[in-house]
Amino acid sequence: MIEYAVVRSRRKTIAIQISPAGNITVRCPARMSQREIRQFVESKAGWITAHLNRIAQEPVLPPFSESQLQEMVQWAKDTLPERVDFWAAKAGVTYRRITVRRQHTRWGSCSSKGSLSFNCLLALVPEEVLDYVIVHELCHRKQMNHSPAFWSEVARLLPEYPQAKAWLKEKGVSLISRLPEP
Numbered sequence: 001m002i003e004y005a006v007v008r009s010r011r012k013t014i015a016i017q018i019s020p021a022g023n024i025t026v027r028c029p030a031r032m033s034q035r036e037i038r039q040f041v042e043s044k045a046g047w048i049t050a051h052l053n054r055i056a057q058e059p060v061l062p063p064f065s066e067s068q069l070q071e072m073v074q075w076a077k078d079t080l081p082e083r084v085d086f087w088a089a090k091a092g093v094t095y096r097r098i099t100v101r102r103q104h105t106r107w108g109s110c111s112s113k114g115s116l117s118f119n120c121l122l123a124l125v126p127e128e129v130l131d132y133v134i135v136h137e138l139c140h141r142k143q144m145n146h147s148p149a150f151w152s153e154v155a156r157l158l159p160e161y162p163q164a165k166a167w168l169k170e171k172g173v174s175l176i177s178r179l180p181e182p
């Protein structure tokens, strides 16, 4: 029997989500019956089991060493300005400066005065994901929030952004877990 949590909402479809720790959440329309939900989950049992097996087999990777981190910081400092300038021009925004940090909780941030800060772990993410983080922070120069207007600005620049966002959600946690304690 597969254990799962149910989150009901105004969505129209049912979907299963598995967290990096292997917790299963079913998101479904408000009126769906327990029986329908159970049937859906059972119909996906093969996929769920395969996914859970994969998580169980993932090696626990050691924390990054000081020299690895310094390399990442250097890479980010060398690489980010050009890419940020490219996207800032496309977005039609300006920014103040760029800093690179080891951050345990975020991939980037944008202050109200326009200073951008990026996580050095971006050195290890795919290019599309790096672009997404840059575009996300630059769009905060127009919208200091995560309103629909903000997301439509992100989508205008990077229509494929949901994949990058999903990548961070799925794989980002394991990268962040390898940062040594501050």
Ligand SMILES: [Zn+2]
Pocket: 136, 140, 145, 146
């Ligand atoms: Zn944001």
